[in-house]
Amino acid sequence: MVEGVAGEGRWRSAAEPGFWQRVVGQLGTALIVGDTAGRILAVNPAAERLLGRTASSMRGEDAHDLLHRDADGGSVPREQCPLLRTLAERTEARGEGHLCRRGDGRLVAISWSASPLTDDGVFMGMAVLFTDAAADRTARRERAAYTRALEDLTERLTLVAEITDVLGQTLETDEALARLGRLLVPRLADWAAVDLRAGSGQVHRVAVTGPGGRDAALEDWHERLPEPGKEAHSPLVRVLNGGDPVLQGEADVTAPTDSALAAVHSGFLRAARATSAVTVPLGSRQQVTGALTLVRTDPAHPFDTDDLTVVSDIGRRVGLVIDNARRFGRQRAVAEAMQRNLLAPLPQPGRLRLAARYQPAPAGSQVGGDWYDAFERKDGTLALVIGDVVGHDLTAAAGMAQLHGILRSLAWDHSGPPGAVVDRLDDAMPAITTVPMATLVLALLEGDPHSGPWTLRWTSAGHPPPLLLTQDGQARYLESGQGVLLGAPPGTGAGRPSAAEVLPPGSTLLLYTDGLIEIPGSDLDTGLARLRHHALALAHEPLDTLCDQLPARMPPGSTDDVALLALRLPSS
Numbered sequence: 001m002v003e004g005v006a007g008e009g010r011w012r013s014a015a016e017p018g019f020w021q022r023v024v025g026q027l028g029t030a031l032i033v034g035d036t037a038g039r040i041l042a043v044n045p046a047a048e049r050l051l052g053r054t055a056s057s058m059r060g061e062d063a064h065d066l067l068h069r070d071a072d073g074g075s076v077p078r079e080q081c082p083l084l085r086t087l088a089e090r091t092e093a094r095g096e097g098h099l100c101r102r103g104d105g106r107l108v109a110i111s112w113s114a115s116p117l118t119d120d121g122v123f124m125g126m127a128v129l130f131t132d133a134a135a136d137r138t139a140r141r142e143r144a145a146y147t148r149a150l151e152d153l154t155e156r157l158t159l160v161a162e163i164t165d166v167l168g169q170t171l172e173t174d175e176a177l178a179r180l181g182r183l184l185v186p187r188l189a190d191w192a193a194v195d196l197r198a199g200s201g202q203v204h205r206v207a208v209t210g211p212g213g214r215d216a217a218l219e220d221w222h223e224r225l226p227e228p229g230k231e232a233h234s235p236l237v238r239v240l241n242g243g244d245p246v247l248q249g250e251a252d253v254t255a256p257t258d259s260a261l262a263a264v265h266s267g268f269l270r271a272a273r274a275t276s277a278v279t280v281p282l283g284s285r286q287q288v289t290g291a292l293t294l295v296r297t298d299p300a301h302p303f304d305t306d307d308l309t310v311v312s313d314i315g316r317r318v319g320l321v322i323d324n325a326r327r328f329g330r331q332r333a334v335a336e337a338m339q340r341n342l343l344a345p346l347p348q349p350g351r352l353r354l355a356a357r358y359q360p361a362p363a364g365s366q367v368g369g370d371w372y373d374a375f376e377r378k379d380g381t382l383a384l385v386i387g388d389v390v391g392h393d394l395t396a397a398a399g400m401a402q403l404h405g406i407l408r409s410l411a412w413d414h415s416g417p418p419g420a421v422v423d424r425l426d427d428a429m430p431a432i433t434t435v436p437m438a439t440l441v442l443a444l445l446e447g448d449p450h451s452g453p454w455t456l457r458w459t460s461a462g463h464p465p466p467l468l469l470t471q472d473g474q475a476r477y478l479e480s481g482q483g484v485l486l487g488a489p490p491g492t493g494a495g496r497p498s499a500a501e502v503l504p505p506g507s508t509l510l511l512y513t514d515g516l517i518e519i520p521g522s523d524l525d526t527g528l529a530r531l532r533h534h535a536l537a538l539a540h541e542p543l544d545t546l547c548d549q550l551p552a553r554m555p556p557g558s559t560d561d562v563a564l565l566a567l568r569l570p571s572s
Helices: 002-014 019-026 045-051 063-067 082-089 133-167 173-184 235-240 260-271 305-342 394-412 418-432 524-537 543-553
Strands: 030-034 040-043 093-101 107-119 122-132 191-197 202-210 222-224 246-248 276-283 288-296 353-359 369-376 382-389 438-446 454-461 467-469 475-477 499-503 508-512 562-568
Touching: 030 045, 040 045, 045 107, 045 122, 063 082, 063 093, 082 093, 082 107, 082 122, 107 133, 122 133, 133 173, 133 305, 173 191, 173 202, 173 305, 191 235, 202 260, 222 260, 235 246, 235 260, 235 276, 235 288, 246 305, 260 288, 276 305, 288 305, 353 369, 353 543, 369 394, 369 562, 382 394, 382 508, 382 562, 394 418, 394 438, 418 438, 418 454, 438 508, 467 524, 475 524, 508 543, 524 543, 543 562
Parallel strands: none
Antiparallel strands: 030 040, 030 122, 093 107, 107 122, 191 202, 191 288, 202 222, 246 276, 276 288, 353 562, 369 382, 382 438, 438 454, 454 499, 467 475, 467 508, 508 562
């Protein structure tokens, strides 16, 4: 209620005599009010200042005759005056660039906007707002320049954010540099070159991107980096030795060279027809991984100090990505070597046939802890193992190696069911391994390796079920014997389940890790159905052919390792 009363008070004050006259008087834009014949009835102070005339000297005068002039200062015929035409038509209109004579005789270009004035539907005249057109143009130019500066800044910040996001999606150096080139050319530069420091003081040019994409002819050369401390004119040498980023103009690009590395880099600038270039470190000054050089070929659009700041920021971020990729590559190589060294040759007892494949995760993914194993136990039975340690790093690979050895030791002479062996492994795991959790299938094949019959006993610790293919064209998952994964919280104390199945002659048993069936965007049931379909289509192929083609037929997209172990029984 209080607000309503206050609002009514404001409206009453707006209706008081003289209120709108005070508003017009304080208006910063020039205003003239004319009658139906075009005579000036009123002007505000802003109009007095713009026209250099007093209100009293203008009041009652014909606005056209008093003010409107051509470029030579002469009168403009009334029939050519757009403002008079607007007055006659009694419509709203705008105009720009028309000349008015000030009181001191000078001409001023104006922009104007006219609106008819009515009272109870009766036309009373026109209100005309007008401004200095030259000042308007200057203001527009300033606004346009400011807008362009904001757009440039936004584009630069967007580019930096996009580079950070895109490069963060890969841990492969070459792929990161390929993506970097596509982002920089042509949005920020016409050419981009990346040089990396290598061992023994070598510099390796690893990526050059131009208007046509990657340019292999300008890549893959090595030169020695001159020792730090020696005066160097080459921006590449200075940056690689820990110097500040360098901005080069057209004259700097053609400067003489003082080392073999400088000569090669200067040759690149000439080949690219550089008129401007920036060279910035990759990484920090304390740890320079390499250098990024960007080139522009249009002399009308050289790099400036703002560009140098942006490219320097990009260089720091790219350096971190390359350092991470290199560390990941070393870790991945160690993990893969560890896994492959533990995948011992498979036994071939009697007429039984075994085949296996290990497929590392695709480039850019982290290596996992997948493994397989097959060995003959003390009593002559064949043990089959497929497993996956939770995690995707060197620690997971090391944990896989620990479980591999412990499980062999526990299963070697244990006469109980496979569930009891895995229970012992689960008990020992927290005490003598670094593995937090893992899944696996342990299967024991009983029977004469030459003639059978064969009985499979198995247990699963949270692992995908084995797939059995029979000679009559059937395929089914062995879903019994399922227990919790290794490392899960203790349950009721009951022993881990085991299952048994008589395997018909000629059948094929497949053990696999989840990298074979888990595809991003697809559920597990779809993956299992897809594996069953493709395995059936290959069931009558030689075992090695089946193991080669089955992973290849599964759709791409998995970011995990794949381990596959296959057993085939003789048909009779």
